[in-house]
Amino acid sequence: MRTVPDAIPAFKRQSLDKDILIETPAYDLIELFFFAYRDFVSDPDRILDEYGFGRAHHRVLHFVSRQPGLTIAELLDILRITKQSLNRVLKELIEKDFIESRMGTADRRQRLLHATPQGRDLALKLAKLQTRRIMRALADAEPEAKEAISRYLLCLIDSDDRTHVQQLVFGPDKT
Amino acid sequence: MRTVPDAIPAFKRQSLDKDILIETPAYDLIELFFFAYRDFVSDPDRILDEYGFGRAHHRVLHFVSRQPGLTIAELLDILRITKQSLNRVLKELIEKDFIESRMGTADRRQRLLHATPQGRDLALKLAKLQTRRIMRALADAEPEAKEAISRYLLCLIDSDDRTHVQQLVFGPDKT
DNA sequence: GAGATATGTCAACAAGGCTGACATAAAATT
DNA sequence: AATTTTATGTCAGCCTTGTTGACATATCTC
Numbered sequence: 001m002r003t004v005p006d007a008i009p010a011f012k013r014q015s016l017d018k019d020i021l022i023e024t025p026a027y028d029l030i031e032l033f034f035f036a037y038r039d040f041v042s043d044p045d046r047i048l049d050e051y052g053f054g055r056a057h058h059r060v061l062h063f064v065s066r067q068p069g070l071t072i073a074e075l076l077d078i079l080r081i082t083k084q085s086l087n088r089v090l091k092e093l094i095e096k097d098f099i100e101s102r103m104g105t106a107d108r109r110q111r112l113l114h115a116t117p118q119g120r121d122l123a124l125k126l127a128k129l130q131t132r133r134i135m136r137a138l139a140d141a142e143p144e145a146k147e148a149i150s151r152y153l154l155c156l157i158d159s160d161d162r163t164h165v166q167q168l169v170f171g172p173d174k175t
Numbered sequence: 176m177r178t179v180p181d182a183i184p185a186f187k188r189q190s191l192d193k194d195i196l197i198e199t200p201a202y203d204l205i206e207l208f209f210f211a212y213r214d215f216v217s218d219p220d221r222i223l224d225e226y227g228f229g230r231a232h233h234r235v236l237h238f239v240s241r242q243p244g245l246t247i248a249e250l251l252d253i254l255r256i257t258k259q260s261l262n263r264v265l266k267e268l269i270e271k272d273f274i275e276s277r278m279g280t281a282d283r284r285q286r287l288l289h290a291t292p293q294g295r296d297l298a299l300k301l302a303k304l305q306t307r308r309i310m311r312a313l314a315d316a317e318p319e320a321k322e323a324i325s326r327y328l329l330c331l332i333d334s335d336d337r338t339h340v341q342q343l344v345f346g347p348d349k350t
Numbered sequence: 351g352a353g354a355t356a357t358g359t360c361a362a363c364a365a366g367g368c369t370g371a372c373a374t375a376a377a378a379t380t
Numbered sequence: 381a382a383t384t385t386t387a388t389g390t391c392a393g394c395c396t397t398g399t400t401g402a403c404a405t406a407t408c409t410c
Contacts, residue, residue: 024306025299025303025305026309026310027302028345029324029328030302030306031340031343032325032328032329032332032344035332035336035340036328036329036331036332037208037212038255039331039332039336040208054365054366055366056365059209062205066202072387072388073386073387080213081366082368083387083389084367084390084391085367085368087388087389088365089366104387107387108375108376108377109374109375109376109386109387110387110388111387111388127202128200130205131199131200131201131205134331137327138330140326140330141326141327142323146204148316148317148323149323149324150203152312152313152316152320153208153211154207155312155315155316156309157207157210161210165210168206169206170203229395229396231396231397231398246356246357247356247357248356256397256399257398257399258356258358259360260397260398262357263396263397263398266358279356282356282407282408283406283408284355284356284357284405284406285356285357285407
């Protein structure tokens with residue numbers, strides 16, 4: 001939220017440039033983002049294949065493993081897919097004993113999702129694989145780059161969702 | 176595959192710490208990347224819908240518009256899909272007059288792809304939309320953040336592809 | 351002229367999205 | 381207590397976008 005003094009002409013010119021900048025497509029970042037994400041998600045694919053799972057299974061398993069007791073509704077909100085789409089992959093993960101679904105205690109309509117030991121193992125294995133790529137890339141950067149990148153990625157997220165994601169990622173405590 | 180000297184205790188401890196760093200999943204970056212990409216690609220969807228196009232059409236149109244005269248083979252290499260998948264969407268883009276395919280001059284087997292004026296307009300409209308999000312996020316960051324983020328995204332890409340992507344994104348001149 | 355290369359095309363299939371309709375159990379409201 | 385709302389499950393069918401395998405054609409290279 002840094003603000004910039006307005007009065008100084010040199011700065012005014014900068015804000016004119018800024019409008020041009022907004023209208024000039026940032027092809028570099030658009031394309032780098034595309035290629036980086038392409039390779040980032042490709043790592044787990046080979047392993048998932050061995051289990052007969054796809055990327056959809058990965059996403060479900062990841063978030064359940066990260067947040068034991070997650071409900072269906074919360075998961076739908078995270079993934080932004082329909083319950084029918086979710087149910088297809090979730091059913092398979094439960095059948096193959098990677099996730100289990102317990103009845104809610106406070107609200108017995110809810111299903112509280114938990115990864116089984118087998119599920120946690122796989123989730124961890126995949127997370128480590130992606131972490132390796134992330135840390136390798138980070139190794140070539142300044143020490144403060146990680147913070148900058150986290151903040152940047154967070155700002156890319158829809159502003160209505162940002163607080164929610166922040167709680168999800170960093171925990172509900174830290175503001 | 177790092178091997179570690181076994182004899183020296185001091186090294187053992189240090190490499191233990193390092194392994195823990197490598198082995199501790201970077202959940203924050205993994206998840207932020209997921210959410211950021213989710214929202215980043217969602218912007219164009221509404222507009223594409225109006226034209227009866229999907230994300231696959233967007234990717235093709237984007238790269239053709241950016242690199243007039245792109246060949247089928249180069250496009251396949253960028254997108255990493257099969258020629259059958261490409262052809263399905265490319266055919267529609269040509270039929271609806273967003274892309275045109277000219278016979279190669281040096282090699283008449285090749286098809287040199289060009290966006291039509293209509294195609295360029297749409298590609299630009301979508302790129303601007305994504306740029307808006309990118310620049311909004313960048314506005315909250317340090318001035319040197321953009322460079323750091325570009326470099327980071329580049330390092331996330333498979334190392335065999337990195338030079339190729341670099342040429343594609345920044346132009347073949349700049350090394 | 352023979353073989354390699356760039357592209358196109360047909361057919362079938364799989365993953366993972368979607369919509370719409372309907373069912374059930376439990377909670378919340380009146 | 382009866383009614384409505386909520387959380388979830390499920391059936392059926394459709395769309396987009398990826399895959400494989402086989403085969404066709406034109407053109408370039410040797």
